[in-house]
Amino acid sequence: MVLTDTVSLTDALIDIPVALRDDKLQRRDAGTRRLTLDDARGPDPAASADGESMPNEHGGTRDADGDMDMDMDMDMDMSGPAGIALAGGDQDRDGLEMDVTHLSIGPILPAWPADLIVHATLHGDVVADARIERIPRSAEPEQPPVLATLIDDAARLLEVAGWEPTALSLARIRGDVITGRDVDRLRPQLRRTLVRVRRSRTLRWSLAGIDAVQRGALRIRLLAWLDTALELLESPPKARKIPEVISLRVISEDDLREAIVGRELSETRLIVAGLGTHQPWQSAEVTHE
Known part of the structure; x- marks a missing residue:
């Protein structure tokens, strides 16, 4: 639509914020559009404007307002991205549960001794426990002044x-x-x-x-x-x-x-x-x- 007079433009500027704040209207408008992806993994054709439910990629359904029906298969692999295990949980010194991560620090690290590895158990960013490993040297390096x-x-x-x-x-x-x-x-x-x-x-x-x-x-x-x-x-x-x-x-x-x-x-x-x-x-x- 082309606005030809000042009154129409003013009315449109008033109506736009109102429409944008209408969450249901925005979801319904989004439901009438198709997402296009190069690998064809986009959603199925959108639901009709009368609120008919749409299937989703997990086998459940999503209504026109964007609310998901939670009858999907819950046997999904939740181990982490690319199969990498996420941090576990353990009690910290104050009794609160903290993420637990096992991290080996060294020896290839800036400003770090070349013959030292610290195998650390981290509660968040705090070292809860550690095991020190020293790498044997083939020969003693020449000592500088x-x-x-x-x-x-x-x-x-x-x-x-x-x-x-x-x-x-x-x-x-x-x-x-x-x-x-x-x-x-x-x-x-x-x-x-x-x-x-x-x-x-x-x-x-x-x-x-x-x-x-x-x-x-x-x-x-x-x-x-x-x-x-x-x-x-x-x-x-x-x-x-x-x-x-x-x-x-x-x-x-x-x-x-x-x-x-x-x-x-x-x-x-x-x-x-x-x-x-x-x-x-x-x-x-x-x-x-």
């Missing part, structure tokens, strides 16, 4: 904490250390990074309440890595004892498990990143599934 290791460990932790630009800057400094670049040019870059990390309230909040395994607060460990790296860049290096917070204390798989159980998945990533790249472990029989 201590300075490069400290910078690399700090970069990995910052990457997991969401500080990707700063982590990338530290990775460049580490590369320059490995290639023997002039330390006089690296020292100001590392000092600026340390100041930025120390002053950040956002990072302080992100790491608050999270402890490194057997070493106290994770933020303190991060700052100790950077402080010690800067000291090693001094010319001549200052004689100082390696802080206890960054020393490579031997830990066990149970130590890591106790540290992550009850933590959220994001906190678990941070705790593992806080181990460092050359964390020594207690001798134990190592199995790999």
Whole structure:
């Protein structure tokens, strides 16, 4: 219909919202149309305007107002999309039922140790239980300089904490250390990074309440890595004892498990990143599934 005068246009603008709010009218109008799909899986021809019921793909019927008759076959496979099992249910610590998911984390994961897998049972996003698996190495890798290791460990932790630009800057400094670049040019870059990390309230909040395994607060460990790296860049290096917070204390798989159980998945990533790249472990029989 072509509107030829202002009155007709005004009336139409008033009537349109009223019609759109009429749910039954909209369903009835939709029922008079045919959905066209390339694979011919669309619905059968629509019901007539007198309200005659329409068959649906499950063997039930749908009336003209869109209400489904629930006499369909209920033996459908409800296991999940593409046959993938959905999360089960279990009681959480507060007695409420939570989704339970079994997830293996690592070893191919950014900023994650290459010889570590955590088989976690998750209640929502909380680690309810965990089994630690370490992958045996065919040979011990060549150890980089201590300075490069400290910078690399700090970069990995910052990457997991969401500080990707700063982590990338530290990775460049580490590369320059490995290639023997002039330390006089690296020292100001590392000092600026340390100041930025120390002053950040956002990072302080992100790491608050999270402890490194057997070493106290994770933020303190991060700052100790950077402080010690800067000291090693001094010319001549200052004689100082390696802080206890960054020393490579031997830990066990149970130590890591106790540290992550009850933590959220994001906190678990941070705790593992806080181990460092050359964390020594207690001798134990190592199995790999």
